Every structure is written in structure tokens, then in C-alpha cells.
């Protein structure tokens with residue numbers, strides 16, 4: 046029987062609640078598909094600060110590296126916001142990404158027919174929309190050196206090497222090949238040197254993918270076009286900070302941030318997590334929507350473990366659960382037949398799987 | 399009789415057509431309000447490249463500096479996109495901004511009741527929305543040094559000094575004082591040192607404006623919130639590149655980019671321009687919407703010349719023209735009674751003024 050080791054990072058706020066539901070669903074489909082999953086928990090974020098004094102304790106990276114894939118909830122909260130930068134929850138997450146080398150952040154934004162009214166955008170603008178945002182995750186201005194703040198002047202460096210751009214570009218072209226073969230590269234090449242290298246490199250790479258139609262868009266225009274006509278996009282590839290902004294914009298096309306999964310992958314262990322945050326304001330109330338995390342678990346099965354069938358079981362279950370009118374509180378005003386708690390939603394999806 | 403010198407930069411694409419209509423309207427209201435305007439034209443952008451070989455000929459900056467205000471159309475076009483960076487139209491614009499020291503870019507995004515259906519966002523989400531984006535315009539990553547691209551590695555520097563942040567911050571707080579007294583500062587302080595200085599400085603400044611409620615938002619969240627619930631915002635203040643992205647997002651809240659004016663001001667001559675581009679694809683067809691430029695001319699009267707009454711005449715005229723169902727082609731599907739050409743729209747607004 047196939048067996049996989051999964052590292053689990055529950056994190057802060059609603060993190061533990063939603064990860065528990067994803068595990069519930071994973072256990073159901075693994076049983077049905079003849080494989081087993083062994084989980085090992087590691088600390089990161091605020092809880093790690095509270096328990097060990099640092100946001101990324103020394104065991105976490107080796108533990109994740111030794112696993113086949115990592116399922117992660119969310120981190121952060123006001124409680125830790127006034128610590129020195131290197132001791133904040135976010136620093137733990139950034140360090141984890143860097144040490145795992147997960148350079149490709151994949152954020153699918155797919156509009157469910159059942160929830161076409163959940164967006165603030167008009168239904169006709171978003172119906173059928175299916176975008177994949179491919180964001181570079183361990184370079185750019187997030188990690189660029191030098192960086193400093195002396196209280197009178199502060200700076201950061203947005204930097205990319207050609208190799209880094211090729212690496213993420215290849216991923217994006219490969220995705221485009223499996224989808225509608227349209228890739229839009231987003232940059233600010235009319236102003237930034239680093240964007241000019243990005244654009245030139247994408248154009249060079251495109252010669253290896255003659256079937257893919259490559260277009261370019263300035264980041265300001267892309268932010269606008271995602272609201273104006275999101276259906277024009279198939280795959281979007283962009284750098285770290287632009288991807289941070291645009292993938293959040295894309296999530297609003299879908300409407301509920303509680304539905305959106307993500308994968309961060311490189312050459313080692315990949316990390317799967319919902320795109321939403323730790324939502325401390327609703328933690329512990331049993332009202333968090335676990336679907337984004339359960340979708341992330343499905344991405345994990347598909348991309349890291351090759352368990353396509355089990356992944357399909359989950360994604361179909363989610364579709365059917367939504368079709369049958371089950372909703373968590375965040376979506377209760379969109380054609381809800383029954384409003385469920387976090388654990389009830391996990392159980393219903395497990396049942397449907 | 400009061401007399402003002404206005405420098406005019408028509409630029410490329412639809413630039414000349416829309417500026418001509420703004421001048422038509424300006425001449426009407428100045429006549430009615432007992433002041434005169436003398437116009438002098440200067441070159442910038444693609445047309446300057448074609449006629450003089452450089453995007454910002456040496457006469458332009460001194461000419462604008464000698465004027466009371468500058469009215470500008472738009473620049474750029476594919477034709478010039480493959481020139482070396484320092485010879486492209488955009489470089490002329492960036493250099494003009496820098497030399498004029500116009501550090502504050504003001505972009506109001508106001509939803510007209512008459513066009514509440516023109517946005518892709520649902521009417522109930524945007525009705526009554528009135529946001530002022532205050533973008534820092536001559537600092538940050540646009541102008542930061544060092545910057546380079548050797549074909550294998552490229553970088554730019556996002557830098558702010560405390561003085562630069564105070565300068566733009568004051569403008570934003572002053573605007574908030576005249577409006578609903580709510581200021582949202584947008585940064586990425588959880589990742590960037592330069593954003594931490596930004597945030598700390600805004601907090602310091604807020605002590606001088608006890609009546610203004612200052613909040614902070616990360617840029618990814620702000621992009622999302624502008625789509626989710628734009629009415630939560632009154633004044634937004636942010637750095638150059640974040641402001642570039644967010645003000646374009648805000649324009650989609652309003653729906654038609656053909657309606658949105660902007661002002662760029664510092665301690666010398668201010669520049670007024672529509673936020674849309676030069677739209678070469680529709681240039682010369684007489685279908686461009688001149689309203690954003692005419693609104694920009696109204697902002698010029700208000701902020702640079704102190705001619706409030708004339709400014710009000712224009713803004714009221716635009717409202718009434720829209721209410722009476724006059725539309726240019728871009729808005730022809732939104733409750734149009736009559737679809738007008740560019741010059742007809744200018745004439746109707748002049749008549750209503």
C-alpha cells in the first residue's frame with residue numbers, strides 16, 4: 046500500500062480548525078483509494094513564538110523537507126505585530142519559503158457556477174472564469190539585498206536574475222500548455238529595469254513554447270483588466286510583489302476568499318495552503334470556511350503525491366456540496382439551503398467524497 | 399481682468415483631440431467668469447521624438463515652469479516601444495514629473511449616479527462611492543538608485559526618506575481634513591523596510607491631525623478591499639508603484655476610465671491630465687471621450703488658479719450632460735439618449751457650462 050508522510054503546520058487563528066477538516070477529508074479519500082497518510086505536526090508563526098520564542102523553530106524546516114508534502118493553515122495576528130520584524134510570524138513564513146526553495150506559487154481562481162453571485166462583480170463578467178496566477182515566490186523585492194531602515198531613509202531592492210525568471214517562466218508555460226495555451230506576463234517594463242529583463246526573458250523562453258500565445262501587460266493595467274474583464278485571462282505569470290497584489294485581486298473575482306487554495310512548489314517539498322489569512326477575529330467560533338484548505342489538500346494529492354483520483358473525489362465533492370446548498374457563514378447569503386459550522390462542512394465534504 | 403498662462407501638452411494618440419475639447423470648455427467658462435487664459439503648446443512623448451528626436455525637448459520644462467498650470471493629454475504608442483528606454487515617451491513623462499517636483503498625484507474616483515451601471519461591479523457596491531487616491535509620484539522604485547540591467551541580472555531600488563513621506567503624508571491628511579476625515583495608508587510593512595518607515599512616519603504625522611482617523615492596510619488587502627467594498631475608503635495615501643496599481647483598480651470601481659481626471663502637484667507648476675492613456679487604436683476617429691480631460695481642466699481651475707466658480711460650472715455641466723443621456727461611444731450602452739462624437743461632447747459640455 047502506498048504511504049506518504051505529510052508535514053502539518055496549523056499555525057494561528059483559524060489555522061488549526063481548518064487544517065483539522067482537511068485532514069478529515071484526506072483520511073476519507075485515502076481510505077477509499079488505498080493509500081495511507083502519516084501526519085507530523087510542526088510549529089510556525091505566532092504559536093511558535095509563544096511556545097519557543099521564534100516564528101520558525103529549528104525542527105520545522107528539516108521536518109518539512111523530510112516529508113512528501115506540507116499542508117499549512119495560516120499564521121499571524123495583532124498580538125505579534127509589534128515584535129521586531131525578524132521575530133514576527135510573517136518572517137517565519139518567508140524563511141520557510143526561502144529554505145524550501147518554493148519559487149512557484151500557484152493560485153487558481155475558478156468561479157463556481159453555484160456561487161456566481163458571491164462576487165461583487167456582476168455574474169455575467171465572471172461566469173466561467175478560470176484563471177491560474179503563477180507568482181514567483183522566493184525572489185524579487187521580498188528577498189532582495191541590500192535592504193535597510195535607519196529611521197530617516199529606508200530601502201529595498203527588487204532584483205531578478207535571468208535564471209530565476211527562466212525557472213518560474215518555464216512553470217508558467219508548462220501550465221499554459223496544459224490549459225488554454227495563453228500566457229500573460231505582467232511587469233512594469235516601461236519603468237523598471239528588472240521588469241525589462243523579466244519581459245525579455247519571457248520572450249526568449251516563448252521560442253520553446255511555440256503553441257503558447259504570450260502577451261505582456263503592465264501591472265497597473267493588469268489590475269484593471271482583472272476587474273474589467275477577468276475572462277480574458279488563462280495563465281498569468283508575474284514577480285513576487287505584483288503576484289501578491291494581483292492574486293488577491295483575482296480572488297475577488299471569485300468572490301469568497303474562503304474558497305481559494307494555493308500551492309507553493311520548487312525542487313523540494315511543496316507547501317499547500319489557503320490564500321486567506323488566520324482571521325483571528327473569528328477563530329474558535331466554529332464558523333471559518335474550511336473549503337480553501339480542503340481544496341489545497343486536493344492540490345497536494347494531485348501535484349505532490351500523484352493521487353489524481355483522490356484529488357478528483359475531493360474537488361467533485363466540494364462542487365456537489367455547494368450545488369446542494371451547503372454553506373458556511375461567510376457564504377450564507379448566496380443560495381444557502383443549510384448553513385454549517387466548520388466541522389460540519391468538513392464532515393459533509395468527507396461524506397460526499 | 400485676471401489672466402493666466404496655461405502650458406499645453408497634447409501628446410500622442412487621442413491626446414490632441416481631447417485637449418482641444420478641454421480648451422473649448424475652458425474658454426467658455428473663463429469668458430463667463432471674467433478671466434482670460436493664454437495657452438502655449440509644448441512637445442512631449444512620441445510626437446516630440448518624431449519632431450525633435452527626444453521625448454522631452456529642452457523647451458518643455460522651462461515653458462511649463464513659467465506657466466501657472468499645465469494641461470496634458472496623454473503620451474505613448476507601440477510605434478515608440480522598442481526604442482532604448484531613455485528615448486521612450488514614458489521617459490519624457492517621468493522626467494517632466496521629476497523636474498517639476500510634482501510629488502503628489504491626486505486621483506479622485508467618484509461614481510456618478512447616472513453611470514452607476516457602467517462599472518463591472520454591482521451598483522449597490524459602488525453607488526455613492528467617492529475615493530481620493532493620493533499617490534507619491536517622484537520617489538519610490540520609479541526613481542530609486544541604484545538601478546541596472548546587464549542582461550543576466552537586473553534590479554531597482556524602492557527608497558523613501560522620511561522627509562519625502564512627511565511631504566506626501568501632509569497632503570493626504572490635509573485632503574482628509576477637507577473630506578470625511580478618514581485616511582487609509584497603504585504599504586507592505588510586513589515585508590518591506592521601506593514600508594515600515596512609511597507606516598511609522600504616517601503614525602507620527604497623525605499626531606498633528608488628531609481629527610483624522612488613520613488606518614493602515616497592506617497593499618494586497620487594499621487591492622482586494624477596493625473590489626470587495628470600495629465605499630469603506632475616503633482618502634488613500636500610498637507610494638508610487640502601489641499608487642499606480644491601486645488608482646487603476648479604483649478607476650474600475652467607477653467603471654469608465656474615460657471619466658477620471660488627475661492632478662500632479664508639488665511646490666511649482668502642477669500638471670492636470672486624464673488618467674487614461676493615449677489609446678492609439680481609436681485616435682483620429684472622433685470617438686474618444688473628452689470628459690476625463692475636461693474634468694482635469696476643472697481641477698486645474700480649482701487647485702492651481704483658485705477659480706472655484708468656473709470649476710463648479712464645469713463639474714455641474716458634466717453631471718447634467720450625463721443626466722440628460724449624452725454619451726460618447728465608450729458609454730453608449732449605459733442609459734444613452736444620444737451618442738456624441740468627441741467634439742460634439744465638448745460642445746455640449748461648453749453649452750451646459
Ligand SMILES: CC(C)[C@H](C(=O)O)[C@@H](O)C(=O)O
Nearest residue numbers: 121135138139289588589618
Ligand atoms: C503574509 C505575507 C508575508 C504573505 C506575502 O506577502 O507573501 C501573504 O500576503 C501571501 O500572499 O501569502
Ligand SMILES: CC(C)[C@H](C(=O)O)[C@@H](O)C(=O)O
Nearest residue numbers: 235236265474488491492642
Ligand atoms: C506611463 C507610466 C509611466 C505611468 C506611471 O506608471 O506612472 C502611468 O501608468 C501613470 O499612472 O501615469
